[in-house]
Amino acid sequence: MHEPRKIKIFDTTLRDGEQAPGLNLNVDEKLEIALQLEKLGVDYIEAGFPISSTGDFEAVRTIAGAVKNCAVVGLCRALPGDIDRAWEALRDAAHPRIHIFIASSDLHMEYKLNMTREQVLEAARTSVRHAATLCKDVQFSAEDATRSDPAFLGQLFAAAIEAGATTLCIADTVGYSMPEELAGLIVYLRNTVPGIENVQLAIHCHNDMGLAVANSLSAIQAGCTQIDVTINGLGERAGNTPLEELVMALYVRKSYLPTETNICHKQIYRTCSLVSSICNIPLPPNKPIVGANAFRHESGIHQHGVMKNPLTYEIISPETVGVKRNGIVLGKHSGRHAFEERLLEMGITLSGEKLENAFRRFKELADKKQYVLDRDIEALANEKMTAIPDRYVLEYYHITSGNTSVPTATVRIVREGVIMQEAACGEGPVDAVFKATLRACALQDITLEEYFLRAVTGGMDALGEVTVRIKRNKLLCIGRAISTDVIEASAKALIAALNRMAYEANTDSIS
Ligand SMILES: CC(=O)SCCNC(=O)CCNC(=O)[C@H](O)C(C)(C)COP(=O)(O)OP(=O)(O)OC[C@H]1O[C@@H](n2cnc3c(N)ncnc32)[C@H](O)[C@@H]1OP(=O)(O)O
Numbered sequence: 001m002h003e004p005r006k007i008k009i010f011d012t013t014l015r016d017g018e019q020a021p022g023l024n025l026n027v028d029e030k031l032e033i034a035l036q037l038e039k040l041g042v043d044y045i046e047a048g049f050p051i052s053s054t055g056d057f058e059a060v061r062t063i064a065g066a067v068k069n070c071a072v073v074g075l076c077r078a079l080p081g082d083i084d085r086a087w088e089a090l091r092d093a094a095h096p097r098i099h100i101f102i103a104s105s106d107l108h109m110e111y112k113l114n115m116t117r118e119q120v121l122e123a124a125r126t127s128v129r130h131a132a133t134l135c136k137d138v139q140f141s142a143e144d145a146t147r148s149d150p151a152f153l154g155q156l157f158a159a160a161i162e163a164g165a166t167t168l169c170i171a172d173t174v175g176y177s178m179p180e181e182l183a184g185l186i187v188y189l190r191n192t193v194p195g196i197e198n199v200q201l202a203i204h205c206h207n208d209m210g211l212a213v214a215n216s217l218s219a220i221q222a223g224c225t226q227i228d229v230t231i232n233g234l235g236e237r238a239g240n241t242p243l244e245e246l247v248m249a250l251y252v253r254k255s256y257l258p259t260e261t262n263i264c265h266k267q268i269y270r271t272c273s274l275v276s277s278i279c280n281i282p283l284p285p286n287k288p289i290v291g292a293n294a295f296r297h298e299s300g301i302h303q304h305g306v307m308k309n310p311l312t313y314e315i316i317s318p319e320t321v322g323v324k325r326n327g328i329v330l331g332k333h334s335g336r337h338a339f340e341e342r343l344l345e346m347g348i349t350l351s352g353e354k355l356e357n358a359f360r361r362f363k364e365l366a367d368k369k370q371y372v373l374d375r376d377i378e379a380l381a382n383e384k385m386t387a388i389p390d391r392y393v394l395e396y397y398h399i400t401s402g403n404t405s406v407p408t409a410t411v412r413i414v415r416e417g418v419i420m421q422e423a424a425c426g427e428g429p430v431d432a433v434f435k436a437t438l439r440a441c442a443l444q445d446i447t448l449e450e451y452f453l454r455a456v457t458g459g460m461d462a463l464g465e466v467t468v469r470i471k472r473n474k475l476l477c478i479g480r481a482i483s484t485d486v487i488e489a490s491a492k493a494l495i496a497a498l499n500r501m502a503y504e505a506n507t508d509s510i511s
């Protein structure tokens with residue numbers, strides 16, 4: 001058997017992942033995800049595209065200052081202004097990397113860049129050379145590489161190596177490649193590009209035809225040692241290679257493809273769940289590795305087999321990725337120790353005020369629910385981890401509703417010690433609570449752009465998670481809350497969104 005090859009994991013959840021339509025993460029959310037990625041053990045965190053906005057610049061700068069155990073990467077076009085801005089954000093990182101990309105397919109060069117092959121070669125040369133004067137780690141990526149003329153791609157890579165690139169990345173930008181075809185391209189480049197043996201070779205796959213994992217595995221077989229991934233496969237269009245799927249395929253099939261990564265497998269579920277919650281993109285139940293059904297067995301023949309020996313129908317044990325099979329049941333009589341222990345088992349470390357808050361909310365929930373499940377706890381922990389100051393506090397709400405009465409709500413809200421109380425009628429109880437709340441806060445110019453309700457757990461006493469997106473002028477803010485009562489979850493989600501809006505607007509209050 002061959003020695004396992006070291007595979008480096010390049011996580012781009014915070015850059016390509018955030019390009020998923022509708023996704024917009026603020027600096028605090030990005031930092032929280034980055035710190036979890038560090039715990040997970042990724043080798044590189046692509047934290048953003050610094051020239052693209054002040055928010056992205058700040059996120060990259062903040063993450064560069066906070067993360068110590070992995071390299072932090074900023075994306076740039078092949079333009080000096082992009083590179084200087086990226087370096088400004090990255091310069092304090094323990095391990096900074098500048099990532100430059102330019103398209104290499106004739107289609108992109110002609111229609112999008114309006115550049116000739118010679119001009120693209122020159123832009124790659126000068127930009128990589130410039131970046132190498134600032135940073136010793138420079139990645140050069142060829143966008144749309146898999147639809148490019150292989151000979152030109154080879155020339156471009158040779159120019160980037162000569163200019164000082166330390167990593168070269170082949171991007172299957174539109175998820176066009178087939179696994180064997182991609183392996184053929186990689187072997188061709190390895191055989192023809194001078195100096196390629198001295199740089200790290202990377203692959204960046206998109207999932208337009210559901211082939212991102214297969215293509216990434218094929219690229220590893222053909223010699224790539226850095227794999228670009230995102231958590232839950234987030235990304236532009238159909239997304240990128242999902243970290244959890246690729247890493248677990250490598251882990252489970254190590255005897256077929258001997259490799260190793262620095263990933264701490266027990267942190268996988270925690271990371272996927274945190275990203276899903278912060279991004280408000282629920283995991284489909286049948287999602288490999290981390291979906292609710294990934295370790296469930298419904299049919300009798302399977303249940304019988306698993307009872308005799310789990311290996312009959314399980315190629316991964318849930319504990320490997322941080323999912324607890326059948327642990328202690330947490331309920332209203334459980335104390336801090338059991339609660340904290342369960343959090344640790346789930347890969348969640350909370351301390352001080354955050355732990356106290358989560359425990360208080362757990363007790364409130366346990367009073368209403370027979371059993372508190374891992375998913376409930378996770379939701380509680382996720383909700384409170386990105387702390388936004390509570391400017392608006394919901395003191396109480398009261399509704400009257402029924403199929404023969406007009407839904408009416410009364411709310412009392414406290415804003416910085418001032419009590420504000422109002423009543424309103426609505427199309428339904430949630431609408432009435434929203435109208436009363438906005439009236440009480442004198443914020444009737446806020447519009448509700450989106451309302452989303454999902455059951456976090458099953459059963460009659462399931463936790464409902466409500467997410468609202470509100471808008472005032474151009475500012476869009478999300479609020480999320482959970483409760484066994486959907487009206488309460490809705491009211492709290494609106495208050496959370498108002499608090500976020502006050503925080504984002506950076507004023508003492510919005511009104
Ligand atoms: C495959 C990928 O995922 S690449 C990353 C894609 N991600 C994003 O685009 C998200 C962030 N992007 C942004 O915020 C904006 O697009 C910005 C700030 C980067 C640029 O904004 P604008 O200046 O308004 O330009 P716009 O986005 O309309 O067009 C892109 C410009 O960059 C040029 N360009 C695109 N790629 C490159 C490149 N790799 N190197 C040099 N120039 C490039 C285009 O030719 C176009 O130039 P032009 O304005 O001279 O016609």
Ligand SMILES: CC(C)C(=O)C(=O)O
Nearest residue numbers: 101141143171173204
């Ligand atoms: C910037 C590059 C690597 C990219 O994201 C792509 O081509 O999909």
